[in-house]
Amino acid sequence: MRPELGQATHAVRTGQHQFVDDQHSEALALTSSYTFDDAFDAAEKFAQRRPGNVYVRFTNPTVRAFEERIASMEGARDAVATGSGMGAYIAVSLALLEQGDHVLLAEGVFGTTTTLYRGYMRKFGVSTTVVDVRDNEAWSAAVRPTTKMILVESPTNPLMRVADIGFLSRLAREHDLFLVVDNTLCTPVFQLPHTMGADLVIHSAGKYIDGQGRCGGGVVTGDEDLIAEVRGVLRTVGPSLSPFNAWIFLKGLETLPIRMRAHDERAAEIYAWLSQRDDLDAVHFTGSPDHPQVELVARQQTGHGGLVSFEIAGGRREAWTFVDNLRLVSNTTNIGDTKSMITHPGTTTHGRLPDEAKLAAGIKPNLVRLSVGLEDPADLLADLHQALAKSQIRKLAG
Ligand SMILES: Cc1ncc(COP(=O)(O)O)c(C=O)c1O
Secondary structure, eight states: OOTTSOHHHHHHHTTOOOOSTTOOSOOOOOOSBOOOSSHHHHHHHHTTSSOSOOBTTTOOHHHHHHHHHHHHHHTOSEEEEESSHHHHHHHHHHHHOOTTOEEEEETTSOHHHHHIIIIIHHHTTOEEEEEOTTOHHHHHHHOOTTEEEEEEESSOTTTOOOOOHHHHHHHHHHHTOEEEEEOTTTHHHHOOGGGGTOSEEEEETTTTTTOSSOOOOEEEEEOHHHHHHHHHHHHHHOOOOOHHHHHHHHHHHHHHHHHHHHHHHHHHHHHHHHTTOSSEEEEEOTTOTTOTTHHHHHHHOSOOTTEEEEEESSOHHHHHHHHHHOSSSEEOSOOSOSSOEEEOGGGTTTTTSOHHHHHHTTOOTTEEEEEOOSSOHHHHHHHHHHHHHHHHHHHHHO
């Protein structure tokens, strides 16, 4: 890797290996196994005494190219790709945690992440305390002698609350904990958690990294030693990334810097329009000048991406009426696509959380999440306008 290169150059050039004659665009190595020079070569590679590919569950040249590229963009020394974002979480957890350990988890993270730690990890003797992501005193107070890991999304999805990553990294150092930051929403284009002290950075790669809603996948970046431990889990447990998906992500990274700026510009325009409306109770966007953590946002992020969530006057009925009447914006639960998408988190992404946990995390029945795509903003505004009008007619009709 060449740290002197700029991020947009890494996005296009890093991880380019010539394994097909004279190829210019990165090749897709669709192979699950690799031939060995002789029996000794196979034994040495299996024992990891000699570098080289062994089997697709551990390595593949296209997957490796994606890992190198995203690691360089995150400013990390290494990366390991996984079959999904949740695959990244389970691989990190199996690598770093053991029975009796305690995890501090930010409140309001993606619902399935909460289900993983409060549900499945508990079955294996790992306990979790959920902490308000914005409250540094609460983070300090929640540390126990058995705490091993702090896990945050920043900003959180969908409420756009922000963790003080520098503070959490100091707390982690003080107590010898691992700090893991989910950077799916900002991507390395707008936020570099490793530079603020994060040990590991996680992505759901099917979001902005893909950018066109085609494939699922995940990735973890960090120092070689920690990444080797996570890769060891993949070798044994198996949530590895398919080479085809890795190729899509590798090519997706090439346009990530320009796409993120385009999402950001459109989201700012939509936010400005939404914030003037009187049929919304609240609008959440890290680019808002009224964001309650505006100074922290400015310190940590150089942009905001495409996520804006808002609370529609009324309740679940008005939110659903709004969703059902959108004509251009798709009703789907993904984020980071070129196509704008609407989600009702309370009954989808966060639907499995108990009602108290939803309310504590601010997932109200009238909350909707908009992932602003790359359509003409005027067309999006017209669609939002007509669907909001219908939801308010429904409200008046009682
Ligand atoms: C911020 C964030 N992290 C992790 C995940 C999980 O990733 P995946 O769906 O790829 O398993 C999601 C999914 O929506 C997400 O939004």
